[in-house]
Amino acid sequence: MKKTALICGITGQDGAYLAKFLLGMGYEVWGTSRDPQGVNLQNLDSLGIRNSVRILSLVPTDFRSVFIAIRNSHPDEIYYLAGQSSVSLSFEQPAETMQSTVVGVLNVLEACRLVDYPIRLYHAGSSECFGDTQGQRADEHTPFRPNSPYAVAKASAHWLLDNYRNAYKIHACTGILFNHESPLRPTRFVTKKIIGTAKRIAAGSDETLLLGRLDIQRDWGWAPEYVEAMWRILQQDTAQDFVIATGVTHSLEQFVATAFDYFGLDWKRHVRQSPELLRPTDPLYIGGNPEKAERILGWKAKYQMTEVIAAMAQA
Structure with missing residues (x-):
């Protein structure tokens, strides 16, 4: 049935x-x-x-x-x-x-x-x-x-x-x-934010991507x-x-570097860490x-x- x-x-x-x-x-x-x-x-x-x-x-x-x-x-x-x-x-x-x-x-x-x-x-x-x-x-x-x-x-x-x-x-x-x-992720999720920003920069945007910690490691x-x-x-x-x-497991920095490299960009020229985006607590490694x-x-x-x-x- x-x-x-x-x-x-x-x-x-x-x-x-x-x-x-x-x-x-x-x-x-x-x-x-x-x-x-x-x-x-x-x-x-x-x-x-x-x-x-x-x-x-x-x-x-x-x-x-x-x-x-x-x-x-x-x-x-x-x-x-x-x-x-x-x-x-x-x-x-x-x-x-x-x-x-x-x-x-x-x-x-x-x-x-x-x-x-x-x-x-x-x-x-x-x-x-x-x-x-x-x-x-x-x-x-x-x-x-x-x-x-x-x-x-x-x-x-x-x-x-x-x-x-x-x-x-x-x-x-x-x-x-x-x-x-996936592409269905809301824009508030960091992965969607990273890829969306890299795509716009590759298309000519002069924006800067603001992120919190880059050393956290996750399994994506x-x-x-x-x-x-x-x-x-x-x-x-x-x-x-x-x-x-x-x-x-990969670090968020590796995720960022890979995403920007996909669009032929050097991530270090377009990314800045912002203290306002740091969480009160954030596990360093989750595998x-x-x-x-x-x-x-x-x-x-x-x-x-x-x-x-x-x-x-x-x-």
Whole structure:
């Protein structure tokens, strides 16, 4: 029988790519928005799937709203990708970040517990939960040491889900995703900011790119590949969590240099560090070990940082 998926956060980067992937797998796809009439569906438009998904109202912090959305869509699988997703913005909006992430996940878990049929739930975790991994590649057993309100929220949601899985036998899983990029990234994300600025400078702009720390090291992958990992996680007979990463880490300086070099530019002539863009806390190194995902899910990242930059630059 045809499966039904409910994607909370369908208008974002991951939600849009996931919707396209699931449609290709033959799913009926529902997506949620606080305001279905006024929602921006630009990402769905850009992927050519706007008319292939059904949008319904869901306010993550309102349990009644969550329960009704699940009752009306009757999903086999729920992908909770909603919530405030910017680390920098979480320092300015800590309450909104905590509520949309933690309370949202709690309400979905409660709804899954109370409905009269089994639902499989995927929760979008984050590598930020690990904090600074101090040169080591984090796996599913690495302790969390969150360094931002965003990371604290994601870690809290992770343990809530773990508790419900153990207490109520809900088939609920967390994908601990490391950084994954695409042309659908909002401009507030540093990768989109870097590539967009380099592209404009190459076209004749005399602007300067302002950045914070350049020595931070992250694992950057390709978002369309990562949404397939989300789906594979939910197809396992046993509910469990997975680290999803490329396994290769680069500094932000390397990312900047590679992006500017793609356009034939010397980044040092166009980039300046700004104290105003430094975060109160910022882990120096966050690396991931995706060995379990490769072994159990059969998933392995094909795009590394250089390929990610090229694909975003060409878009």
